[in-house]
Every structure is written in structure tokens, then in C-alpha cells.
Amino acid sequence: MSEYQQFLQERDQIDILLQKGFKIKHITENLSGAFVEFEKRENHDGESDNETLHITTPEARKYFSIIMIKQQTEEA
Amino acid sequence: MADLSINLAGIESPNPFWLASAPPTNSGYQVQRAFEAGWGGAVWKTLGDPILNVTSRFAAVSFNGQKVAGFNNIELITDRPLEVNLKEIYETKKRFPNHTIIASLMVEPNQEQWHEIVKRVEDVGVDGLELNFGCPHGMAERGMGSASGQVPELVEKQTYWAKEAAKTPVIVKLTPNITDITVTAEAAVKGGADAISMINTINSLAGVDIDSWNTIPHVGGKGAHGGYCGPAVKPIALHMVGECARNPRINIPISGIGGISNWKNAVEFLLMGATGVQVCTAAMHHGFRIVEDMIEGLDHYLDEKGIASVMELVGKSAARYSDWGNLDLNYKVVAKINNDVCIHCNKCHIACEDTSHQCIDMLKDPSGTSILKVREEDCVGCNLCSIVCPVDGAIDMIEIPSGLPPMTWNEREAALGAASCESTK
Numbered sequence: 098m099s100e101y102q103q104f105l106q107e108r109d110q111i112d113i114l115l116q117k118g119f120k121i122k123h124i125t126e127n128l129s130g131a132f133v134e135f136e137k138r139e140n141h142d143g144e145s146d147n148e149t150l151h152i153t154t155p156e157a158r159k160y161f162s163i164i165m166i167k168q169q170t171e172e173a
Numbered sequence: 174m175a176d177l178s179i180n181l182a183g184i185e186s187p188n189p190f191w192l193a194s195a196p197p198t199n200s201g202y203q204v205q206r207a208f209e210a211g212w213g214g215a216v217w218k219t220l221g222d223p224i225l226n227v228t229s230r231f232a233a234v235s236f237n238g239q240k241v242a243g244f245n246n247i248e249l250i251t252d253r254p255l256e257v258n259l260k261e262i263y264e265t266k267k268r269f270p271n272h273t274i275i276a277s278l279m280v281e282p283n284q285e286q287w288h289e290i291v292k293r294v295e296d297v298g299v300d301g302l303e304l305n306f307g308c309p310h311g312m313a314e315r316g317m318g319s320a321s322g323q324v325p326e327l328v329e330k331q332t333y334w335a336k337e338a339a340k341t342p343v344i345v346k347l348t349p350n351i352t353d354i355t356v357t358a359e360a361a362v363k364g365g366a367d368a369i370s371m372i373n374t375i376n377s378l379a380g381v382d383i384d385s386w387n388t389i390p391h392v393g394g395k396g397a398h399g400g401y402c403g404p405a406v407k408p409i410a411l412h413m414v415g416e417c418a419r420n421p422r423i424n425i426p427i428s429g430i431g432g433i434s435n436w437k438n439a440v441e442f443l444l445m446g447a448t449g450v451q452v453c454t455a456a457m458h459h460g461f462r463i464v465e466d467m468i469e470g471l472d473h474y475l476d477e478k479g480i481a482s483v484m485e486l487v488g489k490s491a492a493r494y495s496d497w498g499n500l501d502l503n504y505k506v507v508a509k510i511n512n513d514v515c516i517h518c519n520k521c522h523i524a525c526e527d528t529s530h531q532c533i534d535m536l537k538d539p540s541g542t543s544i545l546k547v548r549e550e551d552c553v554g555c556n557l558c559s560i561v562c563p564v565d566g567a568i569d570m571i572e573i574p575s576g577l578p579p580m581t582w583n584e585r586e587a588a589l590g591a592a593s594c595e596s597t598k
Contacts, residue, residue: 099550099551101548101550101551121592124589124592126589159502159503159577159580159585162502162580162588162589163503163577163578163580165588165589165592166580166584166585166588169588169591169592
């Protein structure tokens with residue numbers, strides 16, 4: 098799989114979580130790339146749903162960064 | 174015709190082209206010939222206690238048929254008594270009152286010696302002084318030149334001593350043989366310098382003779398490091414000029430030096446923040462009359478741009494020179510191969526396939542003709558294909574929208590920091 102195809106796949110994974118109402122909660126960057134933790138707060142019992150994506154392509158790392166900046170701007 | 178005259182820290186010159194302190198400015202005979210040819214100014218070969226030289230002294234690096242791509246020298250400062258130089262400076266200034274003569278000076282780090290040489294040189298009517306804190310060989314072993322220029326405290330102190338005695342503007346010439354030239358540039362500012370000039374030569378060994386095993390050059394079978402200059406050092410010099418020009422604490426004019434070979438090179442230095450340029454290697458390679466092309470080319474350039482004075486160019490690109498962290502990560506260019514111009518040498522394909530990102534395909538068009546095509550989605554816009562392409566216009570680098578807003582690395586790091594992210598970096 099080309100790096101571009103891999104990027105598209107990772108971007109889709111990010112988009113799907115965003116469409117489901119998840120937001121970026123925490124990011125860990127290390128030698129393996131980026132581990133992006135998403136959180137979706139539940140309404141009734143206060144529990145939240147969490148998902149983590151392992152992002153390996155540089156373009157996808159740019160992509161989630163833009164989303165995170167946008168998220169911070171909206172929350173500010 | 175545009176106004177080519179410059180004013181560098183109060184030093185006026187009919188044009189921005191000066192000969193740098195070096196073998197071409199060793200004597201009155203040479204400097205007067207240079208002024209007759211059209212050079213606006215000359216920085217006299219460094220004055221100080223007369224030295225002894227060795228033979229041989231020069232070596233050049235040729236590359237792919239390009240003679241003198243780089244130039245190396247182990248010649249020292251003047252080997253003539255101060256009185257002889259002063260007499261010739263006086264005569265030259267008298268004959269060419271509108272041309273600029275700067276005296277390059279080098280003495281031991283001692284207040285009295287700086288005061289003495291400054292006074293004696295100014296008495297013969299120089300337009301300014303250039304303190305040589307850059308010569309990397311020979312003199313440095315005696316505590317002068319770059320040995321002084323690598324120690325910010327010594328740069329500041331000696332500049333201060335020179336300024337104590339000086340009535341004309343003081344230019345401090347900086348060595349590139351240092352990690353961060355802005356540190357010594359700031360030291361010169363603190364010492365009261367009116368301007369800085371850069372770069373002096375870079376520590377170098379031109380080569381080793383693989384038959385005799387001698388260094389190039391060698392002196393009876395032994396070699397010593399020299400100073401490297403010429404076209405090969407231009408990118409290093411341009412960077413250092415840019416770093417100083419964009420530093421708000423270095424708020425004095427810059428005289429640009431380093432590999433300037435033609436008017437276009439000069440324009441680059443002016444745009445990056447130099448108020449004028451100094452040339453040596455190109456004059457040594459081609460003679461003083463190269464300045465005719467430099468003046469003509471610069472004049473035409475300014476006229477074509479509708480610019481009235483060369484001073485209007487100074488620093489126009491400096492603000493565009495920044496840190497990597499301020500560059501837009503989402504700006505995107507890709508290669509576009511024009512197959513009607515392409516000669517199908519396949520160098521771009523080989524370069525991309527072997528050493529870059531494997532995004533140039535060798536295909537056949539419907540008529541069976543070989544074509545090269547870039548897969549834009551995989552192209553990272555590195556420029557390598559267009560760099561290795563031997564045909565002008567065969568490969569264009571074109572902007573394409575990334576679909577994402579601009580984002581710099583610094584903005585990204587700030588956002589990650591705000592989100593309490595973890596990083597092992």
C-alpha cells in the first residue's frame with residue numbers, strides 16, 4: 098500500500114470517529130508515530146467512550162493537528 | 174539609469190561593488206586599476222605588522238569543468254611596511270576622491286596598538302575602517318584574526334578600542350568559523366561597531382594529491398589549513414547575512430561577502446540585507462573588468478523593476494527568511510513534467526526512484542511514445558527531479574491546494590502543549 102493510500106485510510110478512521118461525535122482528548126507522540134485518544138462523552142451516566150488511533154503517516158499527523166487546533170479554537 | 178550609489182553607515186560609494194581585503198587590494202597600483210575599471214570601493218589588504226608568506230599559497234577546487242568553484246588560500250595579511258601602504262592609500266584617495274577606500278586592520282588584542290593603527294590610517298584619509306576578526310590561518314595562530322573573532326568578549330572589546338580612537342565608521346568583519354555568527358555580530362554592536370561585514374573565509378583544505386600524498390597546496394611537503402571562498406561558499410555567506418539582517422539586536426548595516434561572482438549574486442545579498450557587497454575570488458579569476466558587467470546588469474535590473482535607487486533593494490527579502498518552525502506545513506507543491514519539452518533522459522525518474530519518494534512513473538502514451546508522469550498524491554514536492562533535470566522548462570514545480578488551512582510546526586506544538594499531549598521528543 099502506498100503511503101498516500103495509508104494516509105487516506107488513517108484520515109478516514111479519524112473522520113469516522115469525528116462523525117460519531119468523538120473529540121480528540123489526548124495525543125502521545127513517540128518513535129512509533131502518534132497515538133491519538135478520542136473521547137465521546139455520554140449523556141446519562143457520565144461515562145465516556147474512548148477510542149485510540151495509531152497514526153503513522155505524516156499527512157495524517159498534520160490532519161489531526163488541524164482538527165485539534167480547530168477544536169481548541171471552538172472551545173475557547 | 175538608476176542610482177547605484179550606496180551609503181553604508183555614513184560611508185558613501187558610487188556603486189555597491191567593492192573589492193574585498195585580499196590579494197587584489199595589496200597595492201595602490203592594483204586599487205587604482207580597479208577604480209579605473211569601475212569598482213566603487215576597495216578594502217585595502219589588511220594592515221598590521223608586516224608578515225612573512227610561504228609559497229605556494231592558493232589552491233582551487235574545480236567541479237565538473239567549472240574552474241574555481243571554490244578557492245583556498247594560505248596567504249596572510251600585508252607583508253609591506255605600514256608607511257608604504259599609507260603612502261599608496263593617500264595617493265590613491267587623492268586621485269580617486271569619490272571612490273571608497275576602507276582600511277582593513279589587524280593587530281594584537283591590545284588597546285594601545287588599536288589606537289595607534291587607527292590614528293595612523295585615518296590620517297591619510299580613508300573613508301572607514303574594517304577590523305579583521307576573520308582571517309582563519311596563520312594570524313589566528315598568533316591570537317589575531319579568527320582567534321579573536323571567535324570570542325565575543327574580544328570582538329566587543331577590540332571594537333570598543335578601535336571606536337575610542339576612530340573618527341571614521343568602523344566595520345567589523347566576522348568569521349564564519351563559529352557556530353552562530355549572530356553572537357559575534359551582537360558583540361560587535363555592543364562594542365559600538367557602525368557596520369559588520371561577512372563572511373571571511375572558511376577553514377579548509379582544498380585537497381590531497383593522491384599520487385604524491387601531499388596536501389593541496391603544500392609548502393615543501395607540508396600543508397596547513399587555509400581559508401575557503403568563491404562560489405561554493407555563497408549559500409553559507411548568504412545565510413549568515415540573512416541571520417544577522419533579521420536579528421533585531423543587530424541593527425547596523427551589513428557589507429556582504431562570500432562567493433559573489435556577478436550582479437545577480439549581488440542582488441541576492443542586497444535583498445537579504447547587505448547594503449553593499451565585497452568581491453574577491455571572481456576578480457582573481459576574471460580580472461577587475463568583471464565589474465563592468467556587474468554595474469550594467471544591476472542597472473538594467475533596477476530599470477526593469479522600476480526601482481530608482483539600489484538602496485531600495487536592501488533587506489527586502491530579509492523578513493521572508495525565518496525559522497523552520499514558522500513554515501506552513503500545509504503548503505504544497507508538486508512536480509509537473511512537460512513531456513513535450515522532456516528529452517526522456519529519465520534522470521528525474523532515477524533520482525526519484527532511488528533517492529526520493531518513488532512518484533515518477535515511466536509510461537507509454539496511447540501512441541506508444543514514452544512519457545514520464547508524476548503521481549501527484551505521492552509527490553512530496555522535494556524539487557529533486559527539477560534539480561537534476563538537464564532541460565530548462567521540462568519540469569515545473571506547481572502549487573496545489575492542500576485543502577487544509579495554514580499550520581506551522583510552532584503552531585502545532587503550541588496546540589499540542591495546550592492539549593497536554595505527551596511527546597518523547
